[in-house]
Amino acid sequence: MNTTSQNRSVAIHVSDLHQSYGSFEAVRGVSFTVAPGELFALLGTNGAGKTTTIETLEGFRRPTRGSVRIFGIDPFGQPPELRPRVNAVLQHSGLFEELTVTESIELARDLADDPMDTAEVLEAVVLADKARNTVRSLSGGERRRLDLGLAILTRPDVLFLDEPTTGMDPEMRRETWKIISSQVARGAAVVLTTHYLEEAERLADRLAIMHRGEIRVSGTVSEVVSQWGDRISFRLPSHIRSRELPELPGAELTIDVRGDHQWAVYTVTTGTDPATRTHHALLPLLKWAEERSLDLERLESRPASLEDVFLAVAQGDVTDLVDL
Amino acid sequence: MTTATAATPPASDSQTPRKPVSVLRQALRLTRTEFTLFYRYQMALYSAALPLIFLLPLSVFEPYDVLPGVDTTVLSLTWFFPIAALTVGLSHVPNVYAIRRERLILKRLRVSGVTPAAIFTSTVLSVFSVVVVQTVLVAALLAALKEVFPTAPVLFLVSLALTTVVMVLLGVLIANFARNGESAQIISMVPFFLLIMLSGLFVPVDLLPDGIAMTIGLLPMLPAVRLAQSAYLGYDLFDGISNAEAATGVDLWLAAGPSLLILVAWMVLLTLLLRIFQWDPRVNK
Numbered sequence A: 001m002n003t004t005s006q007n008r009s010v011a012i013h014v015s016d017l018h019q020s021y022g023s024f025e026a027v028r029g030v031s032f033t034v035a036p037g038e039l040f041a042l043l044g045t046n047g048a049g050k051t052t053t054i055e056t057l058e059g060f061r062r063p064t065r066g067s068v069r070i071f072g073i074d075p076f077g078q079p080p081e082l083r084p085r086v087n088a089v090l091q092h093s094g095l096f097e098e099l100t101v102t103e104s105i106e107l108a109r110d111l112a113d114d115p116m117d118t119a120e121v122l123e124a125v126v127l128a129d130k131a132r133n134t135v136r137s138l139s140g141g142e143r144r145r146l147d148l149g150l151a152i153l154t155r156p157d158v159l160f161l162d163e164p165t166t167g168m169d170p171e172m173r174r175e176t177w178k179i180i181s182s183q184v185a186r187g188a189a190v191v192l193t194t195h196y197l198e199e200a201e202r203l204a205d206r207l208a209i210m211h212r213g214e215i216r217v218s219g220t221v222s223e224v225v226s227q228w229g230d231r232i233s234f235r236l237p238s239h240i241r242s243r244e245l246p247e248l249p250g251a252e253l254t255i256d257v258r259g260d261h262q263w264a265v266y267t268v269t270t271g272t273d274p275a276t277r278t279h280h281a282l283l284p285l286l287k288w289a290e291e292r293s294l295d296l297e298r299l300e301s302r303p304a305s306l307e308d309v310f311l312a313v314a315q316g317d318v319t320d321l322v323d324l
Numbered sequence B: 001m002t003t004a005t006a007a008t009p010p011a012s013d014s015q016t017p018r019k020p021v022s023v024l025r026q027a028l029r030l031t032r033t034e035f036t037l038f039y040r041y042q043m044a045l046y047s048a049a050l051p052l053i054f055l056l057p058l059s060v061f062e063p064y065d066v067l068p069g070v071d072t073t074v075l076s077l078t079w080f081f082p083i084a085a086l087t088v089g090l091s092h093v094p095n096v097y098a099i100r101r102e103r104l105i106l107k108r109l110r111v112s113g114v115t116p117a118a119i120f121t122s123t124v125l126s127v128f129s130v131v132v133v134q135t136v137l138v139a140a141l142l143a144a145l146k147e148v149f150p151t152a153p154v155l156f157l158v159s160l161a162l163t164t165v166v167m168v169l170l171g172v173l174i175a176n177f178a179r180n181g182e183s184a185q186i187i188s189m190v191p192f193f194l195l196i197m198l199s200g201l202f203v204p205v206d207l208l209p210d211g212i213a214m215t216i217g218l219l220p221m222l223p224a225v226r227l228a229q230s231a232y233l234g235y236d237l238f239d240g241i242s243n244a245e246a247a248t249g250v251d252l253w254l255a256a257g258p259s260l261l262i263l264v265a266w267m268v269l270l271t272l273l274l275r276i277f278q279w280d281p282r283v284n285k
């Protein structure tokens, strides 16, 4: 890929980013790109380095190693070419407590070039009935919405959203997803961090899961999940011991204890075709059960969820970096 | 190392051309907000009124003449002008910056495209407004009690403005080394008292050995006080009261030159140092 075409299709470029606090390395070799009109979700455990990565992209830190670029420009120190094109919702909001909602929006509007109308912003973030209240009096979720309103009103080409829906009720979270989607549809490159996996599943074009400063898994939601494997599980009949269970093609067996029962869990990861691999694993299992006249209780087969992958990453199971 | 490559570029990646908003426009807009906040936080009003306590001792002492037409009361009142800038600059500014950084207000402003220059300028403008109000009050007092009026108003205002800029920048720099509002206030005490002690009223600089007197003269406060007093009273006070001579017009400006230069040098130095200002409270803390 030559530089020109790269610049045209890449808004955010992070390459082998390292970031240290003294001797502690908070980010250890993170790389990803985000295109205009694309939402990239950065997931991960607490302290994984998500906010640190975003702060570097926002231009508040110089990488200790590696590089970050926004539209081909180094964002450190917020250079004038980037300043009007970038905005963010910080993990914690920093607002003037004594201003009203309207005053806060008007201040942000006057500080920007060609902003959205005040009424438009109030409506978008559903704060019209709080317009005259001071920021101090807002609830946690309302503050979050005001913060998002201030970030989108400059119509940024690059938008960083660090846990934008934390503290919101489920309905408001869905409203917020619509706002975020509309920013992506408008052509903004969005980096989102969240601890709500459903949010990432709904919004992310691609995602990465970080743990201890590294990206452990990345790709589209379906790539991440399908590479993780489908699950076949059933309650282990009481007279069957685990070593009597059959081997299934492409599947790995684990025994789970839930309550008073043991469960057999097969994870189907390899198979010629991801679409039919579970079918090919199930057949011999059912045949095995029929030969022994067993009824497999609570037999279930489902694809892995993002949560399965996240938990595996969090427990440190994913030590080999998975590249898709 | 893991790489996640970009998906295909979307149909519309034409970015809207955007002009950065001018520093002056942002600065003026922030100054306006500063006034709103000043009004809503009583603390800020208190800190604006604080310098006036330096006028209290005046009523206690019996005044005597130090120069023709200038008694100790007049001298103290003219001393007060730059002290107002020092007090607001070093008590209010470090506190506000440390608090706003800690609460991520500064970071929020920076990430939404506001320049450091606009933020610093808005502080200078709002502090200068407060200093001007106090100046008008004290000038009215001087006129009413002593019938003393400013001799060189332009030089007076220029030096007051320069003093304000230097004090505000110093205040911001102090905030850079403080973790929070409280520590900012404690840290700023040291330069505040140092500068006030060495501002010419308490320590008789004329009587100190040359080397020490010269060093004190290179700090911003003594030049600031001498500029304000000379411009207001129409004397060349730059070599101390004992060597004072009446001066006006070009002569006064020429005599003021070195002191003005010292303040400009401080302004340049502090502006350069402020490039290290950390907007994110987590960085290096």
Ligand SMILES: Nc1ncnc2c1ncn2[C@@H]1O[C@H](COP(=O)(O)OP(=O)(O)OP(=O)(O)O)[C@@H](O)[C@H]1O
Residues within 6 Å of the ligand: A021, A024, A026, A044, A045, A046, A047, A048, A049, A050, A051, A052, A053, A091, B282, B283, B284, B285
């Ligand atoms: N100034 C600092 N000094 C020392 N360590 C720091 C500093 N700032 C951050 N860290 C550490 O760096 C690591 C990454 O922090 P970061 O805020 O990037 O995590 P995160 O992924 O955003 O976590 P969360 O999901 O909890 O917000 C954490 O372990 C944190 O304790």
Ligand SMILES: [Mg+2]
Residues within 6 Å of the ligand: A050, A051, A052, A091, A162
């Ligand atoms: Mg974080």
